[in-house]
Amino acid sequence: MTAAVTSIEPRQHRAVADELRDRVVLVTGAGDGIGRAVAMALARHGANVILTGRTTRKLSQTYDDILAAGGPQPTIAPLNLEKALANDYDAIAEGIDRQYGRLDGLLHNAAILGQRSPIEHYDVPTWFRVMHVNVTAAFALTQVCIPLLKRSPDASVLFTSSSVGRKGRATWGAYAVSKFGIEGLVQVFAEETRTTPIRVNAINPGFTRTNLRLQAYPAEDRSGLANPEDIVAAYLYLLGPASKGISGQSFDAQ
Numbered sequence: 001m002t003a004a005v006t007s008i009e010p011r012q013h014r015a016v017a018d019e020l021r022d023r024v025v026l027v028t029g030a031g032d033g034i035g036r037a038v039a040m041a042l043a044r045h046g047a048n049v050i051l052t053g054r055t056t057r058k059l060s061q062t063y064d065d066i067l068a069a070g071g072p073q074p075t076i077a078p079l080n081l082e083k084a085l086a087n088d089y090d091a092i093a094e095g096i097d098r099q100y101g102r103l104d105g106l107l108h109n110a111a112i113l114g115q116r117s118p119i120e121h122y123d124v125p126t127w128f129r130v131m132h133v134n135v136t137a138a139f140a141l142t143q144v145c146i147p148l149l150k151r152s153p154d155a156s157v158l159f160t161s162s163s164v165g166r167k168g169r170a171t172w173g174a175y176a177v178s179k180f181g182i183e184g185l186v187q188v189f190a191e192e193t194r195t196t197p198i199r200v201n202a203i204n205p206g207f208t209r210t211n212l213r214l215q216a217y218p219a220e221d222r223s224g225l226a227n228p229e230d231i232v233a234a235y236l237y238l239l240g241p242a243s244k245g246i247s248g249q250s251f252d253a254q
Contacts, residue, residue: 010251013237020240021046024100024152026092028081028141029110031058033210034160037228038107038235043071045236050096053110054080075099081110081137082129093144103148105239108138108159108182113215114174127174134178139185149198156239159186161202161250183250190248199247201238205231206254226254 025042029035030051036058039049043066051059051074059076066074077092096103114130115123142157149155164172165179183202190200207213209225231253237243238251 010234010237010243011231011254013233013242015041015045015233015236015240015242018046019242020236023047023104023240024050024096024102025105025107025239026050026052026077026096026103026145027107027109028052028079028138030062031055032062033109033212034205034208034228034231035107035109036062038109038232038239039074040066040069040071041229041232041236042105042239043074044069045240046072047105047239048072048100049074050077051075052077052079052092054078054082079141081133081141082112084137084140086140089140089144092141093148096145096148101148102151103145104152104155106142106145106149106155106157107235107239108141108157110137111160111175111178111212113212116171116216117173118171119173122173130174131178131181134175135181135185138182142189146198150196153197154241154244155198156243157189157198157200158235158238159200159202161186161204163204163206166204166250186250187248193247199243199245201243201247202250203234203238204250204252206252208254230254 025047027035027039030039031053043049051062053059056078063074111134114126159182161182162179164176165183186200186202207225209222209227234253
């Protein structure tokens with residue numbers, strides 16, 4: 001069963017230079033924010049990173065920056081989670097299969113906020129959109145990648161949660177409910193993969209300077225927020241070999 005973990009070990013992890021060498025990791029939302037920071041960090045420690053997102057221009061910038069920093073050549077795989085159809089997900093999996101033959105890590109980082117509104121006034125189409133992008137799309141992408149993950153001797157699937165997905169908070173609407181859904185998805189998938197090399201966990205990024213955070217708190221003083229680059233240690237721990245055997249848990253990145 002998934003439970004919030006208070007251990008600070010993931011946050012204190014210090015990855016060695018080649019700790020993720022030759023690992024193949026797909027990162028959604030890799031064009032900016034946390035996804036970009038984690039993708040850069042993964043490559044810096046030797047991983048072959050598959051950059052997924054809806055804006056090719058942003059993915060290309062991450063691609064260029066990884067190469068400029070001396071990382072392994074990444075792969076760009078554009079995917080609009082809001083509009084993707086079954087064949088789009090299949091194409092991602094087929095491309096990974098052709099190029100790498102397996103998948104060692106999958107970080108579900110992409111998400112949308114929707115609106116901050118009481119349930120009584122929440123826009124129904126927005127509700128469906130948030131639930132689709134944040135939960136259903138993550139499920140669909142995971143499902144098509146399972147055969148690739150099973151080919152890895154040590155595969156990690158990491159979903160992004162939130163504090164409002166552990167304890168409900170007024171006006172967080174579909175976003176909070178979607179994160180409760182992610183916590184449940186982690187529990188179910190972790191139980192189903194107990195006898196496989198696949199491990200499944202969740203991570204709460206916390207108070208981080210991202211565009212989604214700005215949408216949620218437009219008047220907030222952002223000077224006290226962590227930069228995405230400041231919280232990558234826990235991601236490297238959970239996506240890398242250091243956390244082998246840990247599954248069905250929900251961690252905090254800071």
